[in-house]
Amino acid sequence: MEFADEYTHEIQNCLPTKEVEDLYEYELQGCECEINCEIDNCACLQRSGTFYNYNDVLELRNYSVSEKNVRGPTYECNENCKCKEKICGNRLVQFGPRKSLEVRPCEDPAKGLGLFTTDEINEGNFICEYAGEIITELEASKRFRSNGEQNKMNYVFCINENFGERTSKTFIDPTYYGNIGRYINHSCEPNCKLLVIRVNDTMPILGVFADQNIEEKTEITYDYGDAEKSTEGTTSHRKICHCNSKNCRKYLPFNINLT
Numbered sequence: 001m002e003f004a005d006e007y008t009h010e011i012q013n014c015l016p017t018k019e020v021e022d023l024y025e026y027e028l029q030g031c032e033c034e035i036n037c038e039i040d041n042c043a044c045l046q047r048s049g050t051f052y053n054y055n056d057v058l059e060l061r062n063y064s065v066s067e068k069n070v071r072g073p074t075y076e077c078n079e080n081c082k083c084k085e086k087i088c089g090n091r092l093v094q095f096g097p098r099k100s101l102e103v104r105p106c107e108d109p110a111k112g113l114g115l116f117t118t119d120e121i122n123e124g125n126f127i128c129e130y131a132g133e134i135i136t137e138l139e140a141s142k143r144f145r146s147n148g149e150q151n152k153m154n155y156v157f158c159i160n161e162n163f164g165e166r167t168s169k170t171f172i173d174p175t176y177y178g179n180i181g182r183y184i185n186h187s188c189e190p191n192c193k194l195l196v197i198r199v200n201d202t203m204p205i206l207g208v209f210a211d212q213n214i215e216e217k218t219e220i221t222y223d224y225g226d227a228e229k230s231t232e233g234t235t236s237h238r239k240i241c242h243c244n245s246k247n248c249r250k251y252l253p254f255n256i257n258l259t
């Protein structure tokens with residue numbers, strides 16, 4: 001698949017900028033499992049709040065995660081683990097995006113480009129990571145405002161994670177360095193959801209997963225909104241939503257803290 005934007009450098013995984021790279025220095029320990037990773041013995045699974053469901057370890061496309069299981073980040077087995085990479089059931093996002101994806105213009109030109117699937121996707125399957133530069137909140141805010149002023153598209157996404165009393169925020173921006181995840185548009189009735197995964201270190205990886213069975217040739221979408229994001233606000237930050245769904249909220253959600 002060709003990368004659609006000649007001004008963006010393609011990357012496979014997130015790229016922390018100098019200002020934040022120290023945050024992810026800490027490597028995660030591996031497990032000692034020599035055969036199958038099971039909850040009773042695998043250090044990575046014991047650390048995880050969310051697990052992958054899989055039927056056949058050799059059929060990666062059957063890996064899925066069910067919403068009922070979401071209780072915290074998933075820790076995949078990693079390069080420090082003793083388990084076998086090819087057959088371990090606790091590895092998914094680290095193998096990269098699914099193959100059957102294409103970037104093309106949406107029917108409604110107001111949405112620009114979008115990400116589409118060329119084959120059917122089962123509910124729960126992994127689509128791709130939302131990869132970009134990891135930047136500071138200050139830089140995120142600067143870029144968000146500048147995009148708004150120049151009427152450009154916004155790619156900055158904020159991950160909020162709660163660790164007890166503390167909320168950790170991670171700002172991902174695929175404007176200049178990104179992967180195909182940057183072409184996923186918002187829908188108020190989306191077919192995908194987002195989950196946070198960790199692999200080799202503490203850097204959060206934002207994974208896009210199918211939230212329902214998706215037919216071939218369908219546009220991949222998720223809801224840009226969460227508790228901290230608003231469709232309200234001053235008109236300068238509001239963009240009209242063209243998702244065309246029955247329950248459309250009329251405006252794209254945006255992070256009020258970045259304005």
Ligand SMILES: C[S@@+](CC[C@H](N)C(=O)[O-])C[C@H]1O[C@@H](n2cnc3c(N)ncnc32)[C@H](O)[C@@H]1O
Nearest residue numbers: 111112113153154182183184185186241242243
């Ligand atoms: C992450 S980018 C998505 C890819 C983008 N369409 C492109 O051509 O590169 C987010 C931007 O896409 C546009 N967009 C995404 N979802 C939209 C929607 N439902 N209605 C209108 N514009 C949308 C907005 O301009 C938004 O700032």
